[in-house]
Amino acid sequence: MITADAPALPTGAPQLPREHFLNVEYGVKSWLLTTDHKRIALMFLVAVTLFFFLGGAAAALFRLELLTPPGDLVSDHTYNKLFSIHGVTMVWFFLIPSIPAVLGNFLVPMMIGARDLAFPRLNLSSFYLFVIGGLFTLVVMFTGGLDTGWTFYTPYSSMFANTYVIAAVTGIFIAGFSSIFTGLNFIVTIHKMRAPGLTWFRLPLFIWAIYATSVILVLATPVLAITLTLVGVERIFHVGIFDPAIGGDPLLFQHLFWFYSHPAVYIMVLPSMGVVSEVITCFSRKRIFGYHFIAFSSLAIAVIGFLVWGHHMFVSGQSIYAGMVFSMLSFAVAIPSAVKVFNWTATLYKGSVSFETPMLYSLGFIGLFTIGGLTGLFLATLGIDVHVHDTYFVIAHFHYIMVGGAVMGYMSGIHFWWPKMTGRMYPDGWGRLAALIIFIGFNLTFFPQFILGYLGMPRRYHSYPPEFQVLNVMSTAGASILAVGYLLPLVYMLWSLRYGRIAGPNPWRAKGLEWETTSPPPTDNFEKIPTVTEGAYAYPERKETAHG
Amino acid sequence: MTSSTIVPVRVYAAVYGALMVLLLATCAADFLSLGVFNVVISLTIAVAKALLVILFFMHVRYKEHLLWVYVVAGFFWLAILIGLSLGDVLTRVH
Amino acid sequence: MAERSDYLAHQFVDPIQQEQSSTLGMWVFLATEVLFFGGLFAAYTVYRFQFPEVFQHASHHLSVLLGTINTGVLLTSSLTMALAIHSAQTGHRRQLMAFLIITMVLGIGFMVVKGCEYHKDYVEHLVPGHSFAFDARYMPQAQMFFVLYFLMTGLHAVHVTVGIGVIGVFLILSLKGRFTPEYHTPLEIGGLYWHFVDIVWIFLYPLLYLVGHHR
Numbered sequence: 027m028i029t030a031d032a033p034a035l036p037t038g039a040p041q042l043p044r045e046h047f048l049n050v051e052y053g054v055k056s057w058l059l060t061t062d063h064k065r066i067a068l069m070f071l072v073a074v075t076l077f078f079f080l081g082g083a084a085a086a087l088f089r090l091e092l093l094t095p096p097g098d099l100v101s102d103h104t105y106n107k108l109f110s111i112h113g114v115t116m117v118w119f120f121l122i123p124s125i126p127a128v129l130g131n132f133l134v135p136m137m138i139g140a141r142d143l144a145f146p147r148l149n150l151s152s153f154y155l156f157v158i159g160g161l162f163t164l165v166v167m168f169t170g171g172l173d174t175g176w177t178f179y180t181p182y183s184s185m186f187a188n189t190y191v192i193a194a195v196t197g198i199f200i201a202g203f204s205s206i207f208t209g210l211n212f213i214v215t216i217h218k219m220r221a222p223g224l225t226w227f228r229l230p231l232f233i234w235a236i237y238a239t240s241v242i243l244v245l246a247t248p249v250l251a252i253t254l255t256l257v258g259v260e261r262i263f264h265v266g267i268f269d270p271a272i273g274g275d276p277l278l279f280q281h282l283f284w285f286y287s288h289p290a291v292y293i294m295v296l297p298s299m300g301v302v303s304e305v306i307t308c309f310s311r312k313r314i315f316g317y318h319f320i321a322f323s324s325l326a327i328a329v330i331g332f333l334v335w336g337h338h339m340f341v342s343g344q345s346i347y348a349g350m351v352f353s354m355l356s357f358a359v360a361i362p363s364a365v366k367v368f369n370w371t372a373t374l375y376k377g378s379v380s381f382e383t384p385m386l387y388s389l390g391f392i393g394l395f396t397i398g399g400l401t402g403l404f405l406a407t408l409g410i411d412v413h414v415h416d417t418y419f420v421i422a423h424f425h426y427i428m429v430g431g432a433v434m435g436y437m438s439g440i441h442f443w444w445p446k447m448t449g450r451m452y453p454d455g456w457g458r459l460a461a462l463i464i465f466i467g468f469n470l471t472f473f474p475q476f477i478l479g480y481l482g483m484p485r486r487y488h489s490y491p492p493e494f495q496v497l498n499v500m501s502t503a504g505a506s507i508l509a510v511g512y513l514l515p516l517v518y519m520l521w522s523l524r525y526g527r528i529a530g531p532n533p534w535r536a537k538g539l540e541w542e543t544t545s546p547p548p549t550d551n552f553e554k555i556p557t558v559t560e561g562a563y564a565y566p567e568r569k570e571t572a573h574g
Numbered sequence: 575m576t577s578s579t580i581v582p583v584r585v586y587a588a589v590y591g592a593l594m595v596l597l598l599a600t601c602a603a604d605f606l607s608l609g610v611f612n613v614v615i616s617l618t619i620a621v622a623k624a625l626l627v628i629l630f631f632m633h634v635r636y637k638e639h640l641l642w643v644y645v646v647a648g649f650f651w652l653a654i655l656i657g658l659s660l661g662d663v664l665t666r667v668h
Numbered sequence: 669m670a671e672r673s674d675y676l677a678h679q680f681v682d683p684i685q686q687e688q689s690s691t692l693g694m695w696v697f698l699a700t701e702v703l704f705f706g707g708l709f710a711a712y713t714v715y716r717f718q719f720p721e722v723f724q725h726a727s728h729h730l731s732v733l734l735g736t737i738n739t740g741v742l743l744t745s746s747l748t749m750a751l752a753i754h755s756a757q758t759g760h761r762r763q764l765m766a767f768l769i770i771t772m773v774l775g776i777g778f779m780v781v782k783g784c785e786y787h788k789d790y791v792e793h794l795v796p797g798h799s800f801a802f803d804a805r806y807m808p809q810a811q812m813f814f815v816l817y818f819l820m821t822g823l824h825a826v827h828v829t830v831g832i833g834v835i836g837v838f839l840i841l842s843l844k845g846r847f848t849p850e851y852h853t854p855l856e857i858g859g860l861y862w863h864f865v866d867i868v869w870i871f872l873y874p875l876l877y878l879v880g881h882h883r
Contacts, residue, residue: 135679142679144689210696217640218689219679245651248700252707256819265796265815267711272796273722273809278714281659282707332654336662348662550678578687578856580757581750590747597743601736604878616874623743624867631750632863633856637691644695648702655703656710663714 040530042449043544050549061146062549066153067132068447071440073156074120074128075516080167081115084108086509088488089502097489105488106173107189111166113176118198119160121432122290125297126208126243127156129439130236132447134212136540137230139221139558141550144214148207155204162197166190175486177287180268180279184260192261195254202247202254205293209243212236221539223558230538230562231320235300238324242289242296242331250286253279280342284335292331295395295427296324298435299366302388305438306370307563308536309385310377314563316369323362330359340411349408356406363399367392382534383457387438390465394430398423401476416486419479425472437461437515444519445529449545452522456514464511470504537563579636589630596623675851687853694857698864701827705868708820712875715812722806726813727879729794731785735877738781739869745774746866749835749859756852761842764855768839771862775832782825789814817876824872827865834858 047064057065088108091099100108131149135142143149166172172194174183183191216237220229257279260266268274307314314320336344336352370392379385401423404410414420445451474497479485483494490498532541543552600619603612629635634645673683680686716723752767793801794814802810838858841847847855 140679144679145693146677146679206697206700210693210700213696214689214693217692218685219681241647244696244700245647245703248704249655249707252704256707256711259819263797265811267715267812267815267819271808272811272815273715273719274812275663275714275718277662278659278711281655281662282710285655285659332651333658336658339662343666345662345665345667347665348658351658351661555681578757580754583751583754586747586750586754590743593743594740597736597739600874600878601732604732612878612880613874616878617871620871620874623870627746627863627867627870631746632860638688641692641695644692644699648699648706651699652702652706652709655706656713659710659714660717663717 040528042528046546047549048546061150063131063135063143066149067128069153070127074124077115077119081112084112089505092498093502095490095492095495102488107171109486110172110175117176118201121294124436133540136551137233139539139556140219143211145211149211152204152207155200159197159201162193166194180276184257184268192258195258199251199254202251205243206247209240212240221555221558228561231303232300234321234324235296238328239293239296242293242328246286246289253282280339284338288335289331292327294432298432301435301439302391305384305388305442306373308534310374310379311565312373312377315372319365320369323365326362334359337406340408341415353406353408360403367396383454383461384438384442386458386461387434391431391434394426398426398431414479416484417479418475418483421485422472422475430468445533446545449529450522450526451529452518452526456518460511460514467504467507467511471501471508474500589626593623690853690857694860712816719809722809723813724880725806726810730877732877734781734785735873738778739873741774741778742866742869745771746863749862753855753859756847756855757849759849765842768835772832772835775828820872824868831862831865
């Protein structure tokens with residue numbers, strides 16, 4: 027993709043550029059009032075990492091409780107608060123923003139050859155909305171909590187809960203607008219600000235994934251916003267649209283809630299799929315197999331994902347005919363995901379594969395997402411769901427997708443683009459070790475939960491029959507391994523900022539406009555906006571690995 | 575230099591006239607007793623008014639076609655929400 | 669290289685890209701607003717299908733006259749907003765300001781009429797809650813109609829208020845001469861927002877006021 031007048035790559039050991047976006051200006055104000063998409067991305071990185079560990083801490087506590095059958099570590103009320111805050115924090119303050127607000131913000135303008143997003147100040151307000159929403163959530167966390175589950179089902183949430191529901195929904199509402207503005211910014215940027223010659227079908231697949239995610243962000247999140255508002259209104263005025271006493275239907279809440287929350291899971295996983303497309307090609311040194319299929323499958327997931335929400339309501343009292351329709355549509359949504367898995371596998375075939383840290387995470391994604399996706403089909407089957415709904419089978423399923431899938435994709439992306447963002451390399455040996463520990467810890471945590479669910483252990487219960495103890499102990503043991511795995515990157519990434527090897531513009535020898543500028547990049551990204559003359563992933567035919 | 579077309583005032587006036595006529599029509603229709611068609615008529619008139627505002631006052635008729643996608647998207651997705659929810663509510667066997 | 673105009677933001681290559689981006693951005697935002705209001709429209713639809721006669725009788729208690737007047741007021745305000753932009757496009761600053769003022773006055777007029785209606789509803793015990801009282805034949809669901817009525821018109825009124833504020837800001841900017849035939853993008857996208865608020869009311873009006881007034 028380089029034109030004749032691109033800057034010559036330096037010879038000899040890589041040097042940090044003299045001026046780049048990190049050192050162009052110092053001081054708190056230059057960060058807090060920045061409109062540079064790259065600085066905003068890093069601020070989001072700090073924020074979402076904080077929420078990841080807080081949500082993880084909540085999980086640590088309830089996994090400790092679940093070591094023994096009786097509810098003996100915390101009370102049942104406290105247990106309810108722990109899983110509720112775990113869900114709220116992880117879904118809205120980690121998973122949803124993770125890739126879009128960190129990697130998307132940093133990379134979208136760079137990958138399309140633009141100097142910033144379409145609306146930089148909107149981007150900054152997106153960050154502040156996230157922080158304010160997060161503050162509400164922190165207050166809830168530390169002053170008495172929330173016990174409705176992250177799903178806020180009525181009439182419990184609207185009429186009977188004695189916890190800080192209004193503060194929680196306010197925080198989520200505000201963070202929701204952060205999401206909406208991010209998605210809006212990406213849509214306009216990708217439509218309008220591509221470099222000369224960069225047609226839609228020359229775009230990196232990460233951009234297609236972010237675009238599809240942004241469509242979901244802008245169309246689904248407003249429905250969540252109004253729905254949570256209505257719960258809050260009902261709590262304040264003691265009358266509302268979900269109130270059965272005046273003819274209200276609790277299922278209406280569920281329809282409105284899941285209309286957002288099912289597409290939300292695609293917000294969480296689509297960007298990870300985009301990362302995987304980027305990483306797999308780089309570390310196989312091959313063009314992606316089936317570019318158009320992967321691009322269109324992202325859009326298909328975004329659209330079909332809006333048609334399946336009733337599969338969360340099979341046993342809620344929803345009409346059986348609606349259940350059948352939602353079940354069939356849920357089978358349909360698996361197809362584009364499977365298309366991607368086939369295409370990634372075909373990309374690996376006869377590729378020159380190497381196993382650097384980002385590649386380990388992406389390969390892990392493919393395997394674990396496949397398990398998560400297949401078990402999703404089990405759940406989409408009405409007859410099976412009747413038995414495993416609200417059991418640990420469901421929990422295992424979505425953690426395979428969310429953690430084994432989305433978080434692995436996030437880790438892959440962070441490790442792939444870290445040198446671009448910081449100019450430094452982390453020690454790859456430690457990276458691979460952490461990836462392995464995470465993979466082992468993850469499977470030990472969640473695979474037993476499939477069995478537990480199948481055997482009938484309900485979710486959201488703080489005590490359980492003794493025959494389930496062995497599997498629970500395995501799960502908690504796995505969780506402690508997983509915790510170690512996640513803490514390691516925190517250590518070595520921070521270490522790399524000071525002591526890491528200087529990366530140079532393109533340490534992975536990857537294809538993509540973001541690799542054709544310095545690491546870290548200058549504030550306005552490119553010395554001269556490039557003109558694009560070839561498609562994505564134009565890796566040379568001859569065999570070479572990412573390190574030569 | 576912007577890319578906006580300057581819409582002549584007489585077009586705006588004609589659209590406004592049409593909107594007023596539609597407003598009167600919807601009021602008048604309300605006095606007729608047509609069963610379920612009352613809501614069909616009133617919503618059709620509402621859609622017509624909305625289209626006039628969108629096409630002419632909001633200049634969509636004079637702008638790039640990409641905008642149409644997002645004009646329609648909101649309403650189309652709302653139709654999915656309402657449609658499938660109704661699909662549940664109306665087929666429950668009580 | 670041509671000199672960049674001072675209204676061209678640094679991330680954009682040329683004014684046309686900026687203007688098209690701003691317009692697209694506002695339409696994406698309006699799509700989100702459709703879905704934001706849409707949740708309430710979905711609730712309305714579900715409940716109207718479930719108890720249609722209750723909705724009919726409850727709707728009788730709203731003033732069709734006031735609702736129709738308000739619809740006319742907002743439609744007119746859309747016209748004056750469009751004419752304001754036309755004035756900016758053709759460089760008539762005083763005309764621009766006049767039309768902005770008229771649009772604001774119409775918006776305020778809408779709010780005044782709405783306020784009168786709300787007061788009337790309060791006096792007639794139609795505000796949901798402890799003081800709600802209605803014909804026993806249509807209870808308890810009649811209260812649901814009024815919950816929806818207040819939520820939908822209330823949310824709409826919040827949007828009208830924001831719109832009035834935005835137009836006020838435009839008035840001040842026009843006074844300072846910030847809008848020219850070359851650059852008046854904020855007016856156009858603010859105008860889009862105002863028209864959208866009008867369109868929401870275009871749908872609220874028949875759904876709330878015209879539910880079976882057959883005489």
